Amino acid sequence: MEKDKKVALIDMGTNTFHLLITQIKSGSEPLDLVKIKEPVKLGEGGISHGEITPAAYARALNTLKHFKALIEQHGAEEIKAMATSAVRNAANGPDLIRDIATETGIPVETIDGxxxxxxxxxxxxxxxxxxxxxxxxxxxxxxxxxxxxxxxxxxxxxxxxxxxxxxxxxxxxxxxxxxxxxxxxxxxxxxxxxxxxxxxxxxxxxxxxxxxxxxxxxxxxxxxxxxxxxxxxxxxxxxxxxxxxxxxxxxxxxxxxxxxxxxxxxxxxxxxxxxxxxxxxxxxxxxxxxxxxxxxxxxxxxxxxxxxxxxxxxx
Incomplete structure (x- = not known):
């Protein structure tokens, strides 16, 4: 490994968003600095219709803004974010990914099953x-x-x-x-x-x-x-x-x-x-x-x- 660093990992689940900020050090186990979960309920009201509702969309954006503030506060140099079922099956999933990138600078990858x-x-x-x-x-x-x-x-x-x-x-x-x-x-x-x-x-x-x-x-x-x-x-x-x-x-x-x-x-x-x-x-x-x-x-x-x-x- 080239150097010690802090990384932020985000799991954008359908019910819960998770943030893990970890310090990676050569020769030792990673040290968790932040480990939180937020009940975003991204699928509520819309998942069965293939969409993210405006309320859930807003909750997602606000949560990612909160995560970004924590990431900056802890000085994480690398961010990896992944979105799962609710985003990959929603017609407006790509819009949410674009808006997250625009408003927070966090690049989100939508992953398959x-x-x-x-x-x-x-x-x-x-x-x-x-x-x-x-x-x-x-x-x-x-x-x-x-x-x-x-x-x-x-x-x-x-x-x-x-x-x-x-x-x-x-x-x-x-x-x-x-x-x-x-x-x-x-x-x-x-x-x-x-x-x-x-x-x-x-x-x-x-x-x-x-x-x-x-x-x-x-x-x-x-x-x-x-x-x-x-x-x-x-x-x-x-x-x-x-x-x-x-x-x-x-x-x-x-x-x-x-x-x-x-x-x-x-x-x-x-x-x-x-x-x-x-x-x-x-x-x-x-x-x-x-x-x-x-x-x-x-x-x-x-x-x-x-x-x-x-x-x-x-x-």
């Missing part, structure tokens, strides 16, 4: 040792869900599905709490949408589910609060979530309305509705693909960006 899955894999590998046996990584976003069958050494199969939690909310969240027939309709929809995943599972036979960040972090936070523990993600980016604990939380969330869900210790306001769709999706995957364990990685796409940057620097 394949690269998104690869970066998530790199991020998860930074958080935990996957091991030799095959695992299924699952990353639930607002716009898309990425599945990666892998071990520590390679990806055997990967695919991004445009069935993220905001899309499912728009389609199935008719009553709150959800009625049983809506849950069954959602599971039938997932069965049809996830046929390629079912074929890959049959072929590769992973046995462990690795949940990547987002909803899985929130589930671990809820689980910790229920047990009277404090979970510190930065100190330990890996966690286990027992199947029995997941199903206790699952049953509790499904029978509650929004105000009651919000009162659950560990719940985040930004996830209070989407988590309903996400846990049904997790249940569907556990139920149908014979996975006997849940591991959780607090790292995802932005840490995958950092992983690649470090390996480029060192090669």
């Amino acid at each position: 394949d690269l998104e899955a690869e970066l998530i894999y790199d991020g998860v590998k930074s958080a935990l040792e996957i091991g030799y046996e095959k695992s299924l990584i699952m990353d639930i976003g607002g716009g898309s869900v990425e599945f990666i069958i892998c071990n520590d050494h390679q990806i055997f199969w990967k695919q991004s599905f445009e069935i993220g939690a905001q899309r499912l909310l728009d389609k199935f969240f008719i009553t709150d709490p959800l009625e049983e027939h809506a849950i069954e309709a959602l599971k039938l929809y997932l069965q049809n949408q996830l046929e390629p995943l079912a074929e890959a599972i049959e072929r590769c036979k992973p046995t462990v589910l690795i949940g990547s960040s987002g909803t899985f972090d929130t589930l671990c936070d809820i689980d910790s609060k229920r047990k009277g523990l404090d979970r510190e993600q930065d100190c330990c980016p890996e966690a286990d979530l027992a199947l029995a604990d997941f199903y206790e939380i699952y049953e509790d969330i499904l029978r509650k309305k929004r105000s009651e869900r919000l009162a659950i210790p560990g719940m985040l306001e930004m996830r209070v509705d989407m988590i309903v769709m996400a846990i049904i999706l997790i249940d569907y995957v556990l139920e149908n693909y014979t996975l006997n364990k849940i591991r959780v990685s607090a790292y995802a796409l932005k840490e995958g960006m950092l992983y690649r940057l470090l390996h480029q620097e060192r090669s």
Whole structure:
């Protein structure tokens, strides 16, 4: 590596925007200076119609301006920003990218689902040792869900599905709490949408589910609060979530309305509705693909960006 430097990494997700500012030093581990997430809800109100609404558009621009101020404050010399499902599928996505560049000077790359899955894999590998046996990584976003069958050494199969939690909310969240027939309709929809995943599972036979960040972090936070523990993600980016604990939380969330869900210790306001769709999706995957364990990685796409940057620097 030529010299020490500070880098800023931005993940423009459909629900949440993440900023990671890191100091890279020769011969030592990167030092995180800033790690924040903002509930931009870029897909809210428009993702199912292939557009970003004016309100969401404005939230995105304001958030990037805030990020730029933090980047300048910390003196980051390099900025990498990536946009995912909401931007890549919106008719006005290119307009947003152009306006971000004009108003903040931040160049944003809109990435496809394949690269998104690869970066998530790199991020998860930074958080935990996957091991030799095959695992299924699952990353639930607002716009898309990425599945990666892998071990520590390679990806055997990967695919991004445009069935993220905001899309499912728009389609199935008719009553709150959800009625049983809506849950069954959602599971039938997932069965049809996830046929390629079912074929890959049959072929590769992973046995462990690795949940990547987002909803899985929130589930671990809820689980910790229920047990009277404090979970510190930065100190330990890996966690286990027992199947029995997941199903206790699952049953509790499904029978509650929004105000009651919000009162659950560990719940985040930004996830209070989407988590309903996400846990049904997790249940569907556990139920149908014979996975006997849940591991959780607090790292995802932005840490995958950092992983690649470090390996480029060192090669």
